[in-house]
Amino acid sequence: MSPRRVVADHHISDTGGDRGRTLVFAHGFGCDQHMWRFVAPHFAAEHRVVLFDHVGAGGAQAPYDAEKYSSLDGYADDVVRIVTELDLRDVVLVGHSVSSMIGVLAQRRAPERFAALALVSPSPRYIDDYGYTGGFQASDIDDLITALSDNYLGWSTQMAPVIMGNSDRPELAAELSQSFCQADPAIAERFATVTFYGDNRADLPHVTVPTLVLQCRDDAIAPVAVGEYVAEAIPDSSLVVLDATGHCPNLSAPRQVVQELRTFLAGLG
Numbered sequence: 001m002s003p004r005r006v007v008a009d010h011h012i013s014d015t016g017g018d019r020g021r022t023l024v025f026a027h028g029f030g031c032d033q034h035m036w037r038f039v040a041p042h043f044a045a046e047h048r049v050v051l052f053d054h055v056g057a058g059g060a061q062a063p064y065d066a067e068k069y070s071s072l073d074g075y076a077d078d079v080v081r082i083v084t085e086l087d088l089r090d091v092v093l094v095g096h097s098v099s100s101m102i103g104v105l106a107q108r109r110a111p112e113r114f115a116a117l118a119l120v121s122p123s124p125r126y127i128d129d130y131g132y133t134g135g136f137q138a139s140d141i142d143d144l145i146t147a148l149s150d151n152y153l154g155w156s157t158q159m160a161p162v163i164m165g166n167s168d169r170p171e172l173a174a175e176l177s178q179s180f181c182q183a184d185p186a187i188a189e190r191f192a193t194v195t196f197y198g199d200n201r202a203d204l205p206h207v208t209v210p211t212l213v214l215q216c217r218d219d220a221i222a223p224v225a226v227g228e229y230v231a232e233a234i235p236d237s238s239l240v241v242l243d244a245t246g247h248c249p250n251l252s253a254p255r256q257v258v259q260e261l262r263t264f265l266a267g268l269g
Contacts, residue, residue: 006085007086009055009061009062011052012086013049013052014048014049014051014086015044015048017048019047020046020047021115022088023043023050024052024094025040025094026079026093026095026102028096029098029191029192031096032053032179033058036096039094039257047265050082054075054191056183056187072098072102072198072200075099076102076103079093079102084113091114092114092115092116092265093107093118095118095122100121101123101200104119111209114209115209116264117207118211118261118264119214120214120250121214121216121248122213124198124199124204124226124229125199126141126221127199132229135225144192145189145197148189149189152185153185156180160176161173163221163248164247164251164252165246165252169252176248204230208235209236210236211234213231213237213239215228216241217242219245219247220246221247222247
């Protein structure tokens with residue numbers, strides 16, 4: 001396929017050029033690339049910046065294949081397709097939430113394309129396990145998926161404030177809720193199932209590039225213990241706990257995210 005086709009399939013925004021490393025920003029569940037608007041532009045003067053929408057989100061035109069996207073592998077294949085067909089190299093993938101694990105999988109598939117990973121609010125497994133704190137019991141996730149399936153719009157309204165945190169800034173939760181509501185409910189349910197029942201812990205030790213883990217000090221979706229686990233499992237990684245709350249610091253604390261990304265990029269040499 002041609003680069004033009006992949007651009008349309010994933011609604012790619014690309015600043016182009018050969019400025020420094022290429023930063024590829026990947027959004028989380030229920031969102032689209034617009035969620036990076038307070039972060040990505042800060043890097044456009046020094047780096048090539050690429051944003052895209054996952055299938056079923058934003059302006060993505062790629063058809064949804066339920067079998068392909070029955071695991072995060074299908075989404076990782078899309079990321080590899082993007083960096084390959086655009087011939088992107090020396091890539092720093094900045095992934096939010098579930099896109100952190102998608103980035104981990106993509107780096108493993110095409111290590112020659114990636115120079116580093118920056119994982120914002122990552123979680124390799126949301127369900128608690130023996131010796132592992134994910135933040136949820138299995139029954140919690142069962143209830144979450146059932147509620148989403150029964151009444152997606154109602155679920156969106158109720159869950160957005162929990163995910164976003166920052167109750168003193170209700171406009172943030174309102175934006176997240178609106179983003180959820182724009183998604184196709186059937187695709188959203190399948191993506192949520194893949195996300196919240198997934199277990200990518202075994203993939204973390206296979207990451208072969210420097211990795212930054214950014215975690216908020218208070219996150220109802222991915223507690224600090226999860227960030228600590230991710231940083232310990234990835235061989236060449238560092239954990240930064242942001243003085244921020246909620247699961248979406250790219251919206252609630254973008255200055256901190258920009259600052260930590262700048263520091264990380266400078267350390268890559």
